[in-house]
Amino acid sequence: MAARNEAGVASRSLRIPWGMLAAAAVAVGLWGVASRLIPQSNLYLPSPAAVGAALLELLAKGILPDYVAESLRRVILATAIGLVIGVPLGILIGINSKVAECCYPLLNFFQSLGGIAILPLVIVWFGFTEKTILVAINYTVLFPVVFNVMVGVRSVPRIYVDGLRTLGASRLRIVRDVLLPGALPHVATGARLGMAYGWRALIAAEMLVGANGLGFMIFNAASFFQTNRIVLGMLAIGTLWVLIDRFVLRPIEADTIQRWGLVQR
Amino acid sequence: MTREIVAAMVDAEAARKCRAQALKRRRWLAAFLRGAAPFAFLLVLWYVLTARGALPAIFLPTPAEVARVLMDMVGDGSLPAHVAASLGRVLVGLAVSVPLGIGLGVVMGLSRGVARAVEPVASFLNSLSGIAWLPLAITWFGMGWVSVTFILFNTIFFLVLFNTLVGVRGVPRIFEHGLLTLGGRRRHIIFQVLIPGALPSIVTGIRMSMGFGWRAILAAEMIGSTNGLGFLIYNGANFHQTDTIIAGILLIGAIWLVTDRLVLVPIERRTVERWGLVSRPS
Amino acid sequence: MVSTLLNHKTVRFLLVVTLLLGVYSAYGRFTAQWRIAPGLQAELARGGYADIAVRLSFKPEQFHINLFQQVGTVRGVRGDVVLIGRVRTADVARLARYYWIQHIDPLPAKPAG
Numbered sequence: 001m002a003a004r005n006e007a008g009v010a011s012r013s014l015r016i017p018w019g020m021l022a023a024a025a026v027a028v029g030l031w032g033v034a035s036r037l038i039p040q041s042n043l044y045l046p047s048p049a050a051v052g053a054a055l056l057e058l059l060a061k062g063i064l065p066d067y068v069a070e071s072l073r074r075v076i077l078a079t080a081i082g083l084v085i086g087v088p089l090g091i092l093i094g095i096n097s098k099v100a101e102c103c104y105p106l107l108n109f110f111q112s113l114g115g116i117a118i119l120p121l122v123i124v125w126f127g128f129t130e131k132t133i134l135v136a137i138n139y140t141v142l143f144p145v146v147f148n149v150m151v152g153v154r155s156v157p158r159i160y161v162d163g164l165r166t167l168g169a170s171r172l173r174i175v176r177d178v179l180l181p182g183a184l185p186h187v188a189t190g191a192r193l194g195m196a197y198g199w200r201a202l203i204a205a206e207m208l209v210g211a212n213g214l215g216f217m218i219f220n221a222a223s224f225f226q227t228n229r230i231v232l233g234m235l236a237i238g239t240l241w242v243l244i245d246r247f248v249l250r251p252i253e254a255d256t257i258q259r260w261g262l263v264q265r
Numbered sequence: 266m267t268r269e270i271v272a273a274m275v276d277a278e279a280a281r282k283c284r285a286q287a288l289k290r291r292r293w294l295a296a297f298l299r300g301a302a303p304f305a306f307l308l309v310l311w312y313v314l315t316a317r318g319a320l321p322a323i324f325l326p327t328p329a330e331v332a333r334v335l336m337d338m339v340g341d342g343s344l345p346a347h348v349a350a351s352l353g354r355v356l357v358g359l360a361v362s363v364p365l366g367i368g369l370g371v372v373m374g375l376s377r378g379v380a381r382a383v384e385p386v387a388s389f390l391n392s393l394s395g396i397a398w399l400p401l402a403i404t405w406f407g408m409g410w411v412s413v414t415f416i417l418f419n420t421i422f423f424l425v426l427f428n429t430l431v432g433v434r435g436v437p438r439i440f441e442h443g444l445l446t447l448g449g450r451r452r453h454i455i456f457q458v459l460i461p462g463a464l465p466s467i468v469t470g471i472r473m474s475m476g477f478g479w480r481a482i483l484a485a486e487m488i489g490s491t492n493g494l495g496f497l498i499y500n501g502a503n504f505h506q507t508d509t510i511i512a513g514i515l516l517i518g519a520i521w522l523v524t525d526r527l528v529l530v531p532i533e534r535r536t537v538e539r540w541g542l543v544s545r546p547s
Numbered sequence: 548m549v550s551t552l553l554n555h556k557t558v559r560f561l562l563v564v565t566l567l568l569g570v571y572s573a574y575g576r577f578t579a580q581w582r583i584a585p586g587l588q589a590e591l592a593r594g595g596y597a598d599i600a601v602r603l604s605f606k607p608e609q610f611h612i613n614l615f616q617q618v619g620t621v622r623g624v625r626g627d628v629v630l631i632g633r634v635r636t637a638d639v640a641r642l643a644r645y646y647w648i649q650h651i652d653p654l655p656a657k658p659a660g
Contacts, residue, residue: 020385023381023382023384023385023386024386027385027386043404044405060605060647061603061608061610061611061647062645062647063608063610065571101300102302102303104300105300105303105304106303106304108522109304109522110518112476112518112521112522113514113521114480116480116484116487117480117483117498117514117517118514119499120499120514121507121510121514123502124323124324124502124505124507124510125324197480199394200394200395200396200477200481201484203394203397204396204481204488207396207484207488208487208488211613212610215396215397218400218401219399221400222401222403222404225404227401227404230401230404231401233397233400234393234398237393237394237397238389238393238397241392241394242392243560245392247560248557248561251555251557252557255555
C-alpha cells in the first residue's frame with residue numbers, strides 16, 4: 001500500500017493507522033476490565049495503569065534505557081559480525097556446487113540447533129559472562145546468513161556467470177559483478193531471519209546468563225513479583241522487534257529484491 | 266508370433282523399470298553419502314582433536330566418552346524420560362494450539378470485522394517471542410510443565426493462526442461461490458472449501474512453528490523446569506559435565522532432523538500435492 | 548538523490564532514532580555541570596580520586612548499586628543517597644551525565660559510620 005512516485009521508489013506520506021489504533025485502544029480497555037475482575041491483579045494481571053506506572057518509574061530511574069540499549073547493542077553487534085563473517089563464507093561455499101551440496105545438510109543441522117541449545121556448552125567454555133551471550137547470539141545469527149547467502153549465490157542463473165566469463169572476466173569480477181548483486185536479496189533475507197532468531201535467542205540468553213538487558217529484566221522482575229515490570233518488559237521486547245522489522249529489515253529486503261531480485265517472490 | 270513379440274516387449278519394459286529403479290536407488294545412495302560426508306569428516310576431526318587428551322576433557326570430551334554417557338543415560342532410563350517429557354510437551358502444545366489457531370484463523374478469514382479487531386493485537390503478540398512469556402507464565406503457573414507448555418502454545422497458536430488466515434484469504438472466491446450455487450451452507454464452505462484450500466498454508470505454519478517452538482521449549486526447560494532435554498543440558502553446564510551437554514545437543518539435533526525431514530517435510534509435500542491451489546509462499 | 552533517500556522508510560526511521568539519541572545525550576551532558584556540587588568541582592579539577600555521595604530521587608535498586616560498584620567502592624546507602632569511595636574524577640564526570648542522578652556531593656572525610 002505504498003504510493004510510488006515517478007522514480008519508482010516506494011514512498012509513503014504520514015498516514016495514521018486509525019483502525020489499528022482503535023483496535024489497540026479496545027484491547028487495552030478489555031485488558032483494564034479483565035485486570036479489575038481478577039483477584040490479586042497486581043500479581044496476576046496488572047492493569048494498564050500499573051504497567052504505565054512501571055514504565056514511568058523505570059524511565060525515571062534510568063533502568064529501562066540502559067537495559068534496552070544493552071539488548072540492542074548485543075543483537076546489532078551480533079548481526080554485524082554475522083554479516084561480516086557470513087557473507088564471504090556463504091559466497092565461498094556457494095560458488096562451488098559440489099562444496100555447496102556437501103555443506104547443505106551440515107549447515108541445516110547446525111542452524112536447527114540454535115544458539116540456546118549451544119548455550120550450555122558455551123557456558124562451560126566461557127562461564128557466565130558477556131562473552132558467552134555474544135558467542136551464543138553470534139552463532140544463532142551466523143547460520144541463517146551463511147545459508148541464505150549460499151542459496152542466493154547458487155540461485156544466480158548460470159547464464160550470467162557464463163556470459164561474463166565469455167567476456168573474459170576473472171573470478172573476482174564474476175563474484176563482484178554477478179554473484180554478489182544476485183545474492184544481495186538473499187543476504188537481506190538472511191540478515192532479517194538471522195536477526196529474528198538472534199533477538200529471540202538473546203532474550204533467552206539474557207534470562208539464563210545475563211546481568212542486564214531486557215531478558216534479564218523480565219526474569220528478575222518475576223523473582224520480585226513485580227508483574228507490572230514483566231508486562232512492561234514484554235511490551236518493550238515486542239515493540240522493539242516490530243519497529244526494527246517493519247522499519248529497517250523488511251524495507252531493506254524489499255528494496256534489494258526490487259533492485260537486484262532475479263526470482264519473483 | 267505376436268504373442269512372442271508382446272512378451273519380449275513386456276520383458277524389455279520390466280527390465281527397463283528394474284534398471285531405472287536401481288539407478289534411482291544408486292542416486293539416492295550417492296546423495297545420502299554426499300550429505301553424510303561432512304558429518305563423517307567432523308566426526309573424524311572431533312576424534313583427532315580429542316585423541317590423547319590434546320584438549321582438556323571439560324572443554325571437549327572424546328566421542329567415546331559422549332557415547333558412553335549416552336549409553337548410561339539410556340540404560341538407567343533417564344534419557345528416555347527427558348526425551349519423553351520434551352516431546353510430550355510438544356505434542357500437548359500442538360494438540361491444543363493447532364485446532365484453536367485454525368479455528369480463529371477461519372473465523373478471522375470469514376469476517377472482516379473480527380479480522381480488523383483482532384489482527385493488530387495478534388500480530389504484535391506473534392512478534393513477541395515465546396520465551397518472553399516465560400516469566401509471566403511462571404508467575405501464573407509456577408515452575409513446571411504447565412509454564413513450559415504455555416510457551417509452546419503461544420508460539421504455535423499465533424503462527425498457525427496467521428498462516429491459516431493467509432491460506433483462507435488465498436482461496437479463490439470462485440470455489441466458495443460454486444459451492445453456494447450448488448446449495449451449500451456455511452459449514453460446507455468452511456469444511457470443504459476454506460480449510461482444504463488453506464491446508465498447505467496451515468501445514469507450512471505448523472512446520473514453521475515447530476521450528477520456533479522446539480527452540481523455545483529448550484530455553485523454557487532450561488529456566489523453568491526440572492526435566493526435559495533443555496534442563497538436561499543446562500544442568501550439565503552447571504556441573505561442568507561437558508559430555509552430557511554434547512550428548513544432549515547431538516540428540517536434540519538428531520530429533521529435530523528426524524522430525525523435520527521424515528515427518529514434517531513429507532506431510533507438507535503431500536498436502537501441497539493434494540490440496541495446493543495457489544503457489545506456496547516461500 | 549537526497550530527497551529520494553529521505554522518502555525512504557528506513558532512512559527516516561534511523562534519522563528519528565539518531566535525533567532522539569542525540570537529544571538524550573546532549574541533555575545529559577548539558578545538565579551535568581549542575582549536578583556536581585561546587586566544592587566537589589574544585590576537588591575534581593585537581594584530579595585523582597574522590598569520595599562522593601550520590602543523591603537520587605528514589606531509593607536505589609540493585610541496578611544502581613551494580614552500576615556504582617563499577618566506578619568505586621559502595622560504602623553504604625542512606626535512604627536516597629549512595630556513598631561511594633575512591634571514584635576517579637573522569638568517572639564522576641561520567642556519572643554526572645546520567646539524567647536520573649539528582650546531585651553529587653563530596654563525602655566529608657569521616658570514617659564510614
